[in-house]
Amino acid sequence: MTTERLTIDQLTTRELGFVSDPGLAAIILDLLDEIDRVFSVSGFRSTLYLSISAVEGLLKHALKLNSKKALGANSFPTGKKIEDLTLFQCIPICSELSLIPPEFTNTYDQLRQFRNYIHPERELSSRYNINIGISQLGIGILNMTLLHFNKLRFIEGGTWRVISGEPQYSLVNRQLVLPRYKFPSYPFIVTDYFIKSDFTLEFEVDVPEDAIMNFVYNFSSEDSFNMIRIDKRKDRNDATKPRDDGLLVCNDKLHWRKKSEFISSPDLARHRHAISIQVSGSSLKFIVDGSEVNPLDNTWDYDPDKSIGFFNELQRVNIEGLKITI
DSSP: OOOOOOOTTOOSOOOOTTOOOHHHHHHHHHHHHHHHHHHHTTOHHHHHHHHHHHHHHHHHHHHHHTHHHHHTSTTSOTTOOGGGOOHHHHHHHHHHTTSSOGGGHHHHHHHHHHHGGGSHHHHHHSSOOOOHHHHHHHHHHHHHHHHHHTTEEEETTEEEEEEESOOEEETTTTEEEEOOOBTTBOOEEEESTTTTOOEEEEEEEEOOTTOEEEEEEEEEETTEEEEEEEEOSBOSSOTTSBSSOEEEEEEETTEEEEEEOBSSOOOTTOSEEEEEEEEETTEEEEEETTEEEOBTTSOOOOOTTSEEEEEOOSSOEEEEEEEEEO
C-alpha cells in the first residue's frame, strides 16, 4: 500500500481506496482540497468545522456500507436512520463495530465537542479558543480516519482487510479490482466476515492471458494460508495446459508450494469464468463455469474458523457481480 508524502500546501491525505462510490470520492477530494486552501490563509475555525464535517461523512459512509451490523449494534439509537445520526451517535457505533481504533474513541469525542464551537457563545464559555493547534487537531483526526479506513474495504455488508497492495471495490457494479502487481506489494485482501458461517460466493472473473487468480482460505497470517489458483500462463512444455493450476499452501511469507493439481483444469482459452464457491461446515466446493473443480486428493482441508480472501500476483484481475449469500 502506498502512502503519499504531503506537501506544504497539502495537509490532508488522499488515501480514498475504501470509498466505493466514485461520486462520493470526488466530493471528498474537493472537500479535502478546500480544507487545505482554507488552512493556508489561517482560516482555523473553518478548517476545524470542515474537518469535523468530513469525519462525520466518512463515519456515516462506513456505517451505511455496514448497515446490517450497524442497525444491530447495541449503541444504535432506537428509531433512527443511519443518515439521521449525529457525529455524537456515530462514534460509539463505529467503535463497537471496530470501524475506528478503540484507543482513539476519546479523541473523536473531543473533536465532537469542538464542533459545538460553531456557536460563538459555546467557544466563549469554554476554556479553549480555536487556534492553529486545535484546527491541526481536526486535520490530524481526519487524516487518521482516512488512513485507518484505507486499510479496509467495505464489500456487500462485510468488512475486508487490505493485507497489501491497492485492491479497489466499486459499489456501482459490485466489482472488486485486483490491480496489476507493483513491487513490493501484492494486491491481497481478506475478511473474517464468513468465519463459522455457511456461505456462497458467486461472481464472474476476468482472468486474461498470463494472469493468475487466487482464492485464499484458511488465512491466519501472511505466513499461513491456502489458495486455489486459476493460472492462465501456459506450460512451457505443453501449451494446452496451465503452468501452475491447483491447490497451493503458504508456510512462509511470499513462498508457497503446490499441494495438489486439479483433477481437471478450467479452460485456458476462456478469459472470463463464472465462479461459485460454496461452503458448508468444513466442506468447500469450487465450481467453475458450471463444473466442480477438485484437487487430486479430493480434499481442500477447509477450516471454517479462519479467514478467506483474494490474492493477485501478476496482471489485473476483475471480480464482477459479486453476490454473497450467508
